[in-house]
Amino acid sequence: MAIHCDKIGDTYSFHELDIRLFVTGELELIARYDITPGEHDGRIRLLRQLMYLSKVHEWSIILRLYSEVVSNIERGLLSWASRFDDTLTWAIARQVSSGRASGKPMGGKPTVQRRNQGGKSRPTYCKDYQSNACNFTEDKHWGTVNGERMLVEHICAACLMKRKDVSAHSESSSDCPCKGSRNNSSQ
DSSP states (O other): OEEEOTTTOOEEEGGGOOHHHHHHHHHHHHHHSOOOHHHHHHHHHHHHHHHHHTTTSOHHHHHHHHHHHHHHHHTTSOOTTSOOHHHHHHHHHHHHHTTOSOSSOBTTBOOOOOBOTTSOBOOOBOHHHHTTOOOOOSSEEEEEETTEEEEEESSOHHHHHHHOOOOSSOTTSTTOTTTTOOOSSOO
16 A cells, blocks of 8 residues: 655655554545445544554554554454454554564553563463453453553463463363362462
8 A cells, every 4th residue: 555645745655654644544534535434433443542552552563453454354354343452452462472562561561471480481361261251352462460461361370370281271161170279379
């Protein structure tokens, strides 16, 4: 995608857009083009979410997030009526795990990666997933543990704590060999 600026006479590739050009282009799409009311509302919601995220992430990450949502819409995986929270959260988590995310703190607090005694990072379980109360459908998402924002995973807390094993079931699952035997220590 290239955007042509009539006043300047320059053409920019999508990844060269700064926040002003991006917002201007998106507002042009919303205001000028023959789009459905659903797409109009969806673009406004997406733009609003991206602007909030731009406060805590580098601009290149925001452009990738936008590209992922629009690509998913074009492939029929999402619609403009969809909630974009899960897709954006998952995309941010992938950026973090690949080391491409910004060093900006989330919500004013640094993100934390737990380490085991050997210095290797260890996963952090999602507390809500243990009782089947998590609203996220992704296996990894942002969560708060002891007041710190971190990436949490849908893995068994009991198996992680007792056996140091990463298992995809929850501790309330009948598949858990450690069911009901988790230590009372915090993560």
